[in-house]
Amino acid sequence: MRGYFKSPVTYCEIHPEQKCMSREIKFPLVAVNFKTYRESTGEYALHLARMAEEVSVKTGVCIAVAPQLVDISKVVATVNNTPVFAQHLDPYDPGPYTGHVSIESVKQAGATGSLVNHSEHMLKISEIDLIVRKMRNLGLNSLVCANTAQVSAAVAALEPNIIAIEPPELIGSGIPVSKAKPEIVTDTVSLIQKVKPNIPVLCGAGIGKGEDASAAIRLGTKGVLVSSGVVKAQDPKQVLLDLARSVTI
Amino acid sequence: MRGYFKSPVTYCEIHPEQKCMSREIKFPLVAVNFKTYRESTGEYALHLARMAEEVSVKTGVCIAVAPQLVDISKVVATVNNTPVFAQHLDPYDPGPYTGHVSIESVKQAGATGSLVNHSEHMLKISEIDLIVRKMRNLGLNSLVCANTAQVSAAVAALEPNIIAIEPPELIGSGIPVSKAKPEIVTDTVSLIQKVKPNIPVLCGAGIGKGEDASAAIRLGTKGVLVSSGVVKAQDPKQVLLDLARSVTI
Amino acid sequence: MRGYFKSPVTYCEIHPEQKCMSREIKFPLVAVNFKTYRESTGEYALHLARMAEEVSVKTGVCIAVAPQLVDISKVVATVNNTPVFAQHLDPYDPGPYTGHVSIESVKQAGATGSLVNHSEHMLKISEIDLIVRKMRNLGLNSLVCANTAQVSAAVAALEPNIIAIEPPELIGSGIPVSKAKPEIVTDTVSLIQKVKPNIPVLCGAGIGKGEDASAAIRLGTKGVLVSSGVVKAQDPKQVLLDLARSVTI
Amino acid sequence: MRGYFKSPVTYCEIHPEQKCMSREIKFPLVAVNFKTYRESTGEYALHLARMAEEVSVKTGVCIAVAPQLVDISKVVATVNNTPVFAQHLDPYDPGPYTGHVSIESVKQAGATGSLVNHSEHMLKISEIDLIVRKMRNLGLNSLVCANTAQVSAAVAALEPNIIAIEPPELIGSGIPVSKAKPEIVTDTVSLIQKVKPNIPVLCGAGIGKGEDASAAIRLGTKGVLVSSGVVKAQDPKQVLLDLARSVTI
Numbered sequence: 001m002r003g004y005f006k007s008p009v010t011y012c013e014i015h016p017e018q019k020c021m022s023r024e025i026k027f028p029l030v031a032v033n034f035k036t037y038r039e040s041t042g043e044y045a046l047h048l049a050r051m052a053e054e055v056s057v058k059t060g061v062c063i064a065v066a067p068q069l070v071d072i073s074k075v076v077a078t079v080n081n082t083p084v085f086a087q088h089l090d091p092y093d094p095g096p097y098t099g100h101v102s103i104e105s106v107k108q109a110g111a112t113g114s115l116v117n118h119s120e121h122m123l124k125i126s127e128i129d130l131i132v133r134k135m136r137n138l139g140l141n142s143l144v145c146a147n148t149a150q151v152s153a154a155v156a157a158l159e160p161n162i163i164a165i166e167p168p169e170l171i172g173s174g175i176p177v178s179k180a181k182p183e184i185v186t187d188t189v190s191l192i193q194k195v196k197p198n199i200p201v202l203c204g205a206g207i208g209k210g211e212d213a214s215a216a217i218r219l220g221t222k223g224v225l226v227s228s229g230v231v232k233a234q235d236p237k238q239v240l241l242d243l244a245r246s247v248t249i
Numbered sequence: 250m251r252g253y254f255k256s257p258v259t260y261c262e263i264h265p266e267q268k269c270m271s272r273e274i275k276f277p278l279v280a281v282n283f284k285t286y287r288e289s290t291g292e293y294a295l296h297l298a299r300m301a302e303e304v305s306v307k308t309g310v311c312i313a314v315a316p317q318l319v320d321i322s323k324v325v326a327t328v329n330n331t332p333v334f335a336q337h338l339d340p341y342d343p344g345p346y347t348g349h350v351s352i353e354s355v356k357q358a359g360a361t362g363s364l365v366n367h368s369e370h371m372l373k374i375s376e377i378d379l380i381v382r383k384m385r386n387l388g389l390n391s392l393v394c395a396n397t398a399q400v401s402a403a404v405a406a407l408e409p410n411i412i413a414i415e416p417p418e419l420i421g422s423g424i425p426v427s428k429a430k431p432e433i434v435t436d437t438v439s440l441i442q443k444v445k446p447n448i449p450v451l452c453g454a455g456i457g458k459g460e461d462a463s464a465a466i467r468l469g470t471k472g473v474l475v476s477s478g479v480v481k482a483q484d485p486k487q488v489l490l491d492l493a494r495s496v497t498i
Numbered sequence: 499m500r501g502y503f504k505s506p507v508t509y510c511e512i513h514p515e516q517k518c519m520s521r522e523i524k525f526p527l528v529a530v531n532f533k534t535y536r537e538s539t540g541e542y543a544l545h546l547a548r549m550a551e552e553v554s555v556k557t558g559v560c561i562a563v564a565p566q567l568v569d570i571s572k573v574v575a576t577v578n579n580t581p582v583f584a585q586h587l588d589p590y591d592p593g594p595y596t597g598h599v600s601i602e603s604v605k606q607a608g609a610t611g612s613l614v615n616h617s618e619h620m621l622k623i624s625e626i627d628l629i630v631r632k633m634r635n636l637g638l639n640s641l642v643c644a645n646t647a648q649v650s651a652a653v654a655a656l657e658p659n660i661i662a663i664e665p666p667e668l669i670g671s672g673i674p675v676s677k678a679k680p681e682i683v684t685d686t687v688s689l690i691q692k693v694k695p696n697i698p699v700l701c702g703a704g705i706g707k708g709e710d711a712s713a714a715i716r717l718g719t720k721g722v723l724v725s726s727g728v729v730k731a732q733d734p735k736q737v738l739l740d741l742a743r744s745v746t747i
Numbered sequence: 748m749r750g751y752f753k754s755p756v757t758y759c760e761i762h763p764e765q766k767c768m769s770r771e772i773k774f775p776l777v778a779v780n781f782k783t784y785r786e787s788t789g790e791y792a793l794h795l796a797r798m799a800e801e802v803s804v805k806t807g808v809c810i811a812v813a814p815q816l817v818d819i820s821k822v823v824a825t826v827n828n829t830p831v832f833a834q835h836l837d838p839y840d841p842g843p844y845t846g847h848v849s850i851e852s853v854k855q856a857g858a859t860g861s862l863v864n865h866s867e868h869m870l871k872i873s874e875i876d877l878i879v880r881k882m883r884n885l886g887l888n889s890l891v892c893a894n895t896a897q898v899s900a901a902v903a904a905l906e907p908n909i910i911a912i913e914p915p916e917l918i919g920s921g922i923p924v925s926k927a928k929p930e931i932v933t934d935t936v937s938l939i940q941k942v943k944p945n946i947p948v949l950c951g952a953g954i955g956k957g958e959d960a961s962a963a964i965r966l967g968t969k970g971v972l973v974s975s976g977v978v979k980a981q982d983p984k985q986v987l988l989d990l991a992r993s994v995t996i
Contacts, residue, residue, distance in 0.1 A: 036848075038841035042855035069816040069848065070856040088846025094785035096919050096975065099835025099868035101783075101816065108789035109817040117374065121846035125366065125374040129400050150407055151378050157402035157444060172843050195406060195444060228843065285599075287592035291606035318567040318599065319607040337597025343536035345670050345726065348586025348619035350534075350567065357540035358568040370597035421594050477594065615872065623864065623872040627898050648905050649876050655900035655942060693904060693942060 023083045023112045025141055025161070026062035027200055028247035029223035030213070030240070032230050033087065033115065034067045040231045045071040046078045048230075051237045053079040061244035066115055069101060076110030085143065086114035088121045091130035103134050113141030116160065119168040122147075125154070132160045143202070145225075149187035156195040163192060163201050164225040170205035172228050176212035177205040182219055189220035208239060210246030223247050272332045272361045274390055274410070275311035276449055277496035278472035279462070279489070281479050282336065282364065283316045289480045294320040295327045297479075300486045302328040310493040315364055318350060325359030334392065335363035337370045340379035352383050362390030365409065368417040371396075374403070381409045392451075394474075398436035405444040412441060412450050413474040419454035421477050425461035426454040431468055438469035457488060459495030472496050521581045521610045523639055523659070524560035525698055526745035527721035528711070528738070530728050531585065531613065532565045538729045543569040544576045546728075549735045551577040559742040564613055567599060574608030583641065584612035586619045589628035601632050611639030614658065617666040620645075623652070630658045641700070643723075647685035654693040661690060661699050662723040668703035670726050674710035675703040680717055687718035706737060708744030721745050770830045770859045772888055772908070773809035774947055775994035776970035777960070777987065779977050780834065780862065781814045787978045792818040793825045795977075798984045800826040808991040813862055816848060823857030832890065833861035835868045838877035850881050860888030863907065866915040869894075872901070879907045890949070892972075896934035903942040910939060910948050911972040917952035919975050923959035924952040929966055936967035955986060957993030970994050 032052060034040035040048050045067040052063040066085040067075045076084050090100040106114060116131050117123045123131070128144060135142045142160040146152035152165050165188040170177050178185060185203045192199055200222035207213060208229025216224050224243060233239045281301060283289035289297050294316040301312040315334040316324045325333050339349040355363060365380050366372045372380070377393060384391045391409040395401035401414050414437040419426050427434060434452045441448055449471035456462060457478025465473050473492060482488045530550060532538035538546050543565040550561040564583040565573045574582050588598040604612060614629050615621045621629070626642060633640045640658040644650035650663050663686040668675050676683060683701045690697055698720035705711060706727025714722050722741060731737045779799060781787035787795050792814040799810040813832040814822045823831050837847040853861060863878050864870045870878070875891060882889045889907040893899035899912050912935040917924050925932060932950045939946055947969035954960060955976025963971050971990060980986045 033845060036839060036841055036844045036852060038851070041841060041849070041852045068852045070819050070852050072817050074820055086846075092783060094783055094788060097783045097867055098780055098862065098865040098974075099833075102788070104785070105783060105788045105815045105817050115845065118845040119375075120844055122373045122375050124371045125377060125400050125403055126368075126371050126396050128374060129397055129403070133399075147375050148378055150382075151374050153406035153444075154374055154378070154403040157406060157440070158399050191406070195402075227845075282596055285590060285592055285595045285603060287602070290592060290600070290603045317603045319570050319603050321568050323571055335597075341534060343534055343539060346534045346618055347531055347613065347616040347725075348584075351539070353536070354534060354539045354566045354568050364596065367596040369595055476596075617873075620871045620873050622869045623875060623898050623901055624866075624869050624894050626872060627895055627901070631897075645873050646876055648880075649872050651904035651942075652872055652876070652901040655904060655938070656897050689904070693900075 022081060025064065025083055025113070027222040028217060029062050029064060029202065030243050030247060031064040031085070031143065031164070031202060031223065031225045032066065033118070033225060033227040034065065034231060035087070035120070035227050036068055037228070037231050041068060042071065045075055048236060049075045049079045049082060052240060053082045055237060055240040055244050056082060059241065059244040061248060063240065063244065064113070069106070072106065072111050073109045083112050083141070084110060085141070086111050087118065089114045089116065089131055089135070091127045091134065093134070103131070103138055103140065107138050107140055111140070113143060113161070116142050116144045117155070118145045119147050119166055119171060128155060129158050132158045146188070149184055149191050152188040152201070153191035153195050156192045156199055159196060160199065163199055164204050165201065166204040166225065173206045174208060174229070175206040176208070176215070177203050178207065178212050178215035178219060180206065182215070185216065185219040185221060208233070210242035213243045213246040214249050217247055217249055271330060274313065274332055274362070276471040277466060278311050278313060278451065279492050279496060280313045280334070280392065280413070280451060280472065280474045281315065282367070282474060282476040283314065283480060284336070284369070284476050285317055286477070286480050290317060291320065294324055297485060298324045298328045298331060301489060302331045304486060304489040304493050305331060308490065308493040310496060312489065312493065313362070318355070321355065321360050322358045332361050332390070333359060334390070335360050336367065338363045338365065338380055338384070340376045340383060342383070352380070352387055352389065356387050356389055360389070362392060362410070365391050365393045366404070367394045368396050368415055368420060377404060378407050381407045395437070398433055398440050401437040401450070402440035402444050405441045405448055408445060409448065412448055413453050414450065415453040415474065422455045423457060423478070424455040425457070425464070426452050427456065427461050427464035427468060429455065431464070434465065434468040434470060457482070459491035462492045462495040463498050466496055466498055520579060523562065523581055523611070525720040526715060527560050527562060527700065528741050528745060529562040529583070529641065529662070529700060529721065529723045530564065531616070531723060531725040532563065532729060533585070533725050534566055535726070535729050539566060540569065543573055546734060547573045547577045547580060550738060551580045553735060553738040553742050554580060557739065557742040559745060561738065561742065562611070567604070570604065570609050571607045581610050581639070582608060583639070584609050585616065587612045587614065587629055587633070589625045589632065591632070601629070601636055601638065605636050605638055609638070611641060611659070614640050614642045615653070616643045617645050617664055617669060626653060627656050630656045644686070647682055647689050650686040650699070651689035651693050654690045654697055657694060658697065661697055662702050663699065664702040664723065671704045672706060672727070673704040674706070674713070675701050676705065676710050676713035676717055678704065680713070683714065683717040683719060706731070708740035711741045711744040712747050715745055715747055769828060772811065772830055772860070774969040775964060776809050776811060776949065777990050777994060778811040778832070778890065778911070778949060778970065778972045779813065780865070780972060780974040781812065781978060782834070782867070782974050783815055784975070784978050788815060789818065792822055795983060796822045796826045796829060799987060800829045802984060802987040802991050803829060806988065806991040808994060810987065810991065811860070816853070819853065819858050820856045830860060830888070831858050832888070833858050834865065836861045836863065836878055836882070838874045838881060840881070850878070850885055850887065854885050854887055858887070860890060860908070863889050863891045864902070865892045866894050866913055866918060875902060876905050879905045893935070896931055896938050899935040899948070900938035900942050903939045903946055906943060907946065910946055911951050912948065913951040913972065915952070920953045921955060921976070922953040923955070923962070924950050925954065925959050925962035925966055927953065929962070932963065932966040932968060955980065957989035960990045960993040961996050964994055964996055
């Protein structure tokens, strides 16, 4: 059930006894989207990233964090073995693009990947194509989100590194997609399988307990994308521990 | 080289001796995007649609027209055997959506299909998914445009009725995609083939002569999507004749 | 309380005994936004426009209608003395703008004005500037919507023909802005007064009864912008009669 | 010609002998938009910010810098007396807004203001209203850009702290707005004067020499907004010195 992923960034042989000791993506994966919650901004972002790293070291499960843009460089300076993702990138090379997020600036800040097309920041199909391509050229991991199984299959044709299926109506609901709509997850896995069989699939929306994560793995995913279930939890570290232990089943 | 297409609207057996005698889509197809040119607005739109129908009757080749929204009902009333497409739809059901284009309103106006995601009006992948789905339910033909071969493959996963590949840099250039970038067309055809082999592919951008159209057919397409090459021609009818005769090779 | 408006289109002296006998805007004004409701699409649009004209002839109060783009030309052909507005325009001259709404196409279809920046289709400030300017050059009436008193004052600086204040949270609510939030209406009127004192102000959101309309007039507006209160009423003609009689107080 | 600005952040009495010794905005102002140029990203951003501070200390003229989001916290840690602006903000409070820029996150990162509605990232009028309001509540300086004199007057009604007029066609052109289109600058100053007389006006686009800056001041502005003229100069520090000396005339 556990697999390793040839990250475009670097690739290290992961031995069984070895823990996650670089910013490399390893599966199963728990990815934590910090969104723009107060509980994950500024100092809280650093605190949450430290917790993620502690849980990762303890369990050997890779936990990626996606803080806000302004917090990326501080998070990178705070944790050493945790992949740090942006939440959004614009499809631009360096140039006169005031207020946009150039992919290079995010790479220089130390991020090793980015969410793309999250349901709270959806993109044009031509932009996703361009972003995934530019990220590949810069050695960044693209985690493209999709709201339906069909959209998942569509974005698979663009060959991102990871795809996450998240039905928007369940995001932030506390109702886990892996239990409430398991058929969306299995449809996604099987449709992507036909287009590009090697792309790992995560699922998200409403995930907040270990049993939601293990259900996700049983449906064929390689991990989970979580947000409020961790960020707004009373004890985020405990939730992260629960999730990390459950994705390895 | 000539094929017939099971339109979701109606399906009629087309016999060899039969001309295009309904609003049915038939391949090879010449689709004419009127854009918002002065030469294809209002009275000119009706004039151009009449020309398209005359050429279609004369050659037996199906010619679809895509006038502006305000002109659709008049064009529908002017031509009888010509498929009339919208240029854009919004993914909305009837409701409180001021200024948007509900799919139902376009169907009630008599259109039998629509362009979707034209490079001058690109859409989010989730919107394309929703629009294609809603058009299918209403029996409308979806002609989804794509700017790269990869995007073509992506939209194929959403199962539109027709896909058109148009590299934006050649649109309106007078440099035909089928001659300047034949590999984009063949890549598109072969990538779509792997995802959904039955979706007919058109190509567009810079097409204005019969030889551009016959080159397109030889590259594996089922027709062409044209605009300024016809609309802004000194003699649009002659260009249409030339194109129609060339797509049948 | 009743006033006349120098329309940029034409200007006719309206004598007391004279009814609204052209597509000219006259104040007080009842403007009916058809949105994309099923009850105001296609044949229903024509029916509703006819009712508006009957009520206008009967009461002498100007009633403008704003059907969907595909219905504009049919509505124009159906009513003779009713101003017909689009619901949205794009800031484009004729050209290669697939799927967009060129201002000229709407004028050619017979519309004499358009809503701009409705809260269901908000625009960039630079777009509003361009649209209002282009409409003025083409002799079309611009009715710019605003969601707050401050935004109303801002758009006043662009010198549209009419401004409508509509707090989005009350739109479609059945709770009339003129009764629930009278201070928003009076603030709007007084802020616009300071910037451009001659621009007539309408108010909208939740208006469905005569008493809502007369309350609006008492707050300093020159009329109302209505939608579901009329379109989805059991007896739209009765509601229109009630509104028309109430705006003259 | 020199004036001081009651920043909403803090206010310090500036004595004649005193240099710019805080992150306070002081007029005349030279604001440097880093855009997403390679020459102003990452380490280069810090280098450029240091230069700005040195020139400010030397000349006593306030120089604000607007680096990319990912670089804000490092720039804040590098310079002490330089106002640091974001290039764009989204109108969101903390919450589930993946990939967006919450105003609070930017404040926590140490920025004291932000560009708003730059012509490379234009916003809806309702968004500008909301952003300016939220920035005011958080004590951040809003510098709203406008592309025409009319748009400048419109945004003045929203009462931002500073307005910058930048005709897009001159941005990055090397042709200074203050010399090529002085009437746009004077129109802007006089239109804003009528709406909100106390808002300081900057001008930008094509500014790269001291004489462009002094021309701007003579036209009634309180400073300049520059970008490529500094960022892509062979000797940015020399250009900054030239500009700083010229705005005081």
